[in-house]
Amino acid sequence: MQKHELQNATATDRLSRSGYCKKHGEYVEAGRKLFGHEIWFGCAKCEEEERKRQAELDKLEEARGRAWSYRVLFGEWLPKAFDLPLESFEVVDAAMGDAYCIAEEYVRNFHRYRSEGRGLFFTGTAGTGKTKLACGVLKSLFPDVVGCYVTLSDLGDRVRQTWRSASGESAPFTEAQLLNAVYRAPLLVFDEIGTIAKPQDGELLFKVINTRYSNLLPTIGISNLSLTELCSLYSDRLSRRLEERSRTVVFDWTPWQERHQQNENGLFQEGER
Template sequence: MDSNCSLCQNRGIIIDADSQLAVPCQCIKQKAVWNRFKQAKLTLRMLNQTFENFNFGYYAKDCFDPVKNISYYESAQIAFQAAKNFTRDFMKNNKIDGLLFSGQVGSGKTFLACCIANALIKENQAVLFSVVPDLLDQIRFTYDSSRQVEYSEQDLVETARQVPLLVLDDLGAHNYTEWAQNKLYSILNYRLNNYLPTVITTNISLAELEQYLGARSTSRIIQMCNPYRLLVDMDIRIVIRKKQSVF
C-alpha cells in the first residue's frame, strides 16, 4: 500500500474546506482497513475475493448433486446466499451459527469464505482467517527453541479461540495426529461453548469428518455450523488457467 499521501503528506490530518477545521485524512481510514486485513491473515490474492467478484459461471446448470438432486448452479446460489445472510446477521448479532462449506478442491469454498471475511473486515469487524495446516505448523514452531518467534502457543490458540469470527480454511483430508486433533478440539469446543461463530471450508464430506478429526470435534462442528456444498465439474483454478493460456 502506498505510504505517501498527496492530501496530507502523511500528517494524518487535512483542513476541511467548509469548516476550516482539522479532520482525519482519508488515508488514515485506508491504512486502518489495510491493517485489519493484515491482522486477519488474508493474502493479497484473497483481498479480491468478494461477493461482487463471485462468478456463478463456473457452476454447471446441467450437472446435478446426486444427494439433493439440484444443479451445481443452484447449490452455488444457495451457498452464496447463506454466506451473504451470515455476513448481514453477524453485523446485527455475532452470536450466531457458523457455516461449513464442503466440496472438492477448486470448487470455490475458500473464495466464498473470503467474501465473508472481506465484507466484515471492511465493516470494522474482527476476523481471523487461518489455513488449518499453517495454524498447526505455527503452533509446532513455538516448541522449537532454535526458532525466534514473536508469539507463544498460548497466543495462537487463545486468539483462535476468542476472535469474534474465525475462518478455518482447508480443514481437509490431512493426516491429523492425536496432538493436532486435540488442538483443533480445544479451539472448536471453546468457540461452541461461548457462542463464537466459525466458518469452515473442507474438501471432505460431513460424513467423513469423523475419520480425520475424531468424534469430539466432528460433533462440535455439526452443532455449531450449518452445512453447504459447492460442486463443480472441473477445478475452477484449472478453468481459469486454461482461459489465460488462450491469450
Template structure:
C-alpha cells in the first residue's frame, strides 16, 4: 500500500494511505467530524438539514394546495375496504425503495379518497428524502406539448425525462381527457420510461378497471402491474357526499 506524509489546515502532518485511488484524510479531522455529528449540536444541525431538504422536496412535488394537508394519518378508514386501502398504502411506503419500480393503480368512484391516499404516500416518502411529483395527466401531456412551441427552452425529450426522473410520479385524473393518439403516445412514453428505469408510478382514475385498461392499453397496465404493482379499488360512497 502506498503511503505518504500529508498535512491539513488544522493539524500537524500525518501519514496518508492510497486506498482505491483516493488518499485517506487527516485522522484527527475525521474523528472531530464524528464527535461533532454525535454531539447534540451535530444532531440538531443534521435534523435541520433534513427538514430543509424535505421542505424543498415538498415544494418540488407540486401537490395542489387543496390536497397539501392530506396524510395517511388523517385518512378515515371506517369500513373494510378503506382499512385495506390504508394498509396497502402503509405497506407501499415501508417497502418503497428508489429502484423498486413498484406501482399502484387507485381506481373507483369520485370522492372516495384516492387522491388523499396518494398524497399521503407522497408525504411519507418525501420525509424519507424521496423525490415525488404530483400532476394530472392533462398537466403532464401539456408540459410535453408546450415544447412544440419554438420559444420553448427545453426539448420534448427533456420534458418527458423530467417526468421519468422522480422517485415517484403520481398521475391524477387518468381518463378525464379525450385521449387522442398523441396524448396516449406521450402517456405511454412517460410510463414506459419510468418502467424501464424502475421508477414507481401511482395512477389515479375515476374509471372502473376495465375502462381504465381500455383507455391506457394493456401494455401500460401490464407495466404498472409488474414488480408487485397493486390495484386498489375504492368502491365505497364518496366522503364528500357524506360530509355534505
C-alpha cells in the first residue's frame, strides 16, 4: 500500500507541457513539482547543445595548456612560419599530391595509426616542404591530439643547457622534463635528423626513437638523408626502428623557392617578349 502511494507521488512529481524554442520549434518541455513549486527544464536540445559546446571549450582549454607546456620547453609549440593547417601545403604536381594525400590520410585515421604506433618518415631535398607538411599534420590534429615538434639539434642543445644550469645558470626546465615530453608526446615530429652530425646527438636520437618505438608511440621523422644514409651515419638499429613502423615519403621535387624563382623568371621573360 505504502509502495503504491510512493509510486503515485513520483508520477505526479513529473510534469510536462508543450513549449516553443526559437531555435528548435515546438517541443515537449519536461518539469518537476518540488514541495509545491513547479520547475521547468526548457528545451532539451538547447541544453544538449550547450553541454557539447562546453565540452568543446574544455577540450580546447586543455589542448592549449598542453601546447603551452611544449612552448615552455621548446620556445614555441610550432615554428611560427609553420603554424598553419595542412591545407596551406600547395600541391602543384603529382608527386606533391601523393605526399599531401598520405599526410591527409594520416590525420584522418590518426586514431588507428596511434594505437598501432605507426608514424611517417619524410626524406629528401632541403626546401621541398617536409617541415611544412609535418607541422600541418600537428596543426590539423589540434585540439584532439597535441603533438610535439622539435629538431634533433635543438633538443640536444636544450638538454646540454640543463647540464650547464647545474653550475650556476638556470634553465627553466630540467633534462627529465625535456626527455619526458619527447618520449611521451602522443605524436612527435622529430625534425632535421642527421642534418648536423654531432656524435652526441646520435645517441639522443636513438634513445628518443627507441623509447617511442617500445611504447608504441608514433613519430614523424624528417631528414635530408635517406634511411640507408642514416644507417651509415648513426646505426642500423636506428634505421630499422624508423623503417619498421613508419611509412617513408620521398620529397624529390624541386625546392619550393627555386620553383617560384623559375616561375617568376618565366613570367618575366614572357613579359619582355
